[in-house]
Amino acid sequence: MAEPQTIFLLGASGYLGGEFLLLLARDFPQHPINALVRNPTPEKVSGLKEMHPNISIVEGNLEDDAIIQEQVQKADIIINTASSDHWPSVKSTLEGLEKNSASHPGKPPLYIHISGCGILSDDARGELTEYVKEYTDTELDLKDCPPTNTHLDSDIPIVEAGTRKENPVRTIIVFPAQASLSLFICVQKTTLWLRFFMAFTKKLGFAGTWGRGYNSMNNIHVKDVASAILAVLKGALVGNADEGAQGLCM
Template identity: 70%
Template sequence: MSAQPQTIFFLGATGYLGSQFLLLLNSKLPDLHVIALVRNLTPERKEQLQNVYSNISFVEGTLDDDAIIQEQVAKADITINCASSDHNASVKSTLAGLETGSKNHPGKPPLYIHVSGCGIVSDNARGEPVEYVKEWSDIGLDLKQCDQTNTHLDSDIPIVEAGSRTENPVRTIIYFPAQIYGLGQGVQKTTLWLRIFLDMMKKLGFAGTWGPGANAMNNIHVKDCAMGLYLVLNAALEGKADEGPEGLYFAASSEPRMTYHAWTKVMGDYLHSKGIIKEGGSRPMPPEVVDPLGHYGWSLLGGNQFVKAERLARLGWEPVETKKLPLLESFPDALDEALKE
């Protein structure tokens, strides 16, 4: 890492993973100056984020603010996107800003770390049991070999292409978390998928899945996920990270994968025991719930996603918190927090 403090333009600072990562960064690399893009920038939001990361300033805006994102990315040494992994417009704005920044600073290509997800490797099993599921490694991973109808790829592939060019070069890394869970310590305490499923369950009166819910994916505690992201950033600052076409990092433990039916049943039983829904257990959700999300929903929530985080292992990463608190044991505290929220 250079002696001069560097600047990070940060998207998703108030989110679940983003704010957990900033807490960790505050203890590890507090000299980095973070500029956070924040919508509805109230004094309360400023205070929340200053409590998470002390060396922070703010730009008010949203992921749709093309000019703001381009301007900030072009000025920053590093851009980290922990916001929506499927917001194509913000990715295009970011890539345009990176190209401008690279052009304005010859010999000093900017770094872009983008948080995507393991939905790229979904087998689209539609919740049905299957005899064989491929386990994907991030070593030798080629995004163009994934099912091109899967989520995230329309944003991820242009990022890899940007990190492959020689004119106005950009350093790119994509981070692919598995099913993130656990209570966070940052601004947002609970994971988005938990809140989405909780909302569906409260409306339906029961817990449910896309199809029979026989599909599964790897999981990772939010603290382990944040640590992995920190290790990737630190390796990049030291010039030791895999980047460009090789800069693809799965973030996943090898702890037992739980089917969607298994973990929604735990949610259903817990919510039923508290009188929040009418029945326990889990069953397939009706068409009026799953159909509006179409192929996106079936691919992301009805497919198997089996991965090995081999590049993180090379950096010495271990899923310490995931081993301490398995997914199914995390639900009581997480659901109680989500219900308060």
């Protein structure tokens, strides 16, 4: 069993974070969890404690720079399953990680960030294309992705932090496809993109397509995404996971 290490978890009460929290409780119940929770009502706190016996609630949101930095500085592992594109919280996390590393020479903290395959979006707009570029995580360079794509504003600084020599940080970014389907027992039962599409459909009064509708979008079960994050964490704990510029998991 892995030596207990403190985990600071962003997004614990969310769609993916809740599923991942259940896996942490199953495989790593000895690791104390400090979870950032917005508006921690008694019902929300009770649900989270039911999911993990060793969880402590940190009241705050993604805009709370001081709270995030404080928690990051004292954690061994930071895992962000919240908004991958929320730059202020990523910035706070990176600043906290640098201070954490500076105060623990030879023991760089581990940061696992959950991004998305939107970094690889093209501009097909529902039309057929003659050629679709295929990517692998062993060949991926974020700076080769179309610069207007989502996630890159956060992901590139994370990789840069994970490759510096002074005050080093262990960084890994996970790029799942769109996650769907859950019987999640706590707070958020549907993923953000699905809520967007449903809102658009309700507003317009019908569900349509982009262009001629030739686009296709792969989905992955949210439980499988959570399992993938757990596998990455287990690999990192024993030193078998790539990190920094190579730590891009698709």
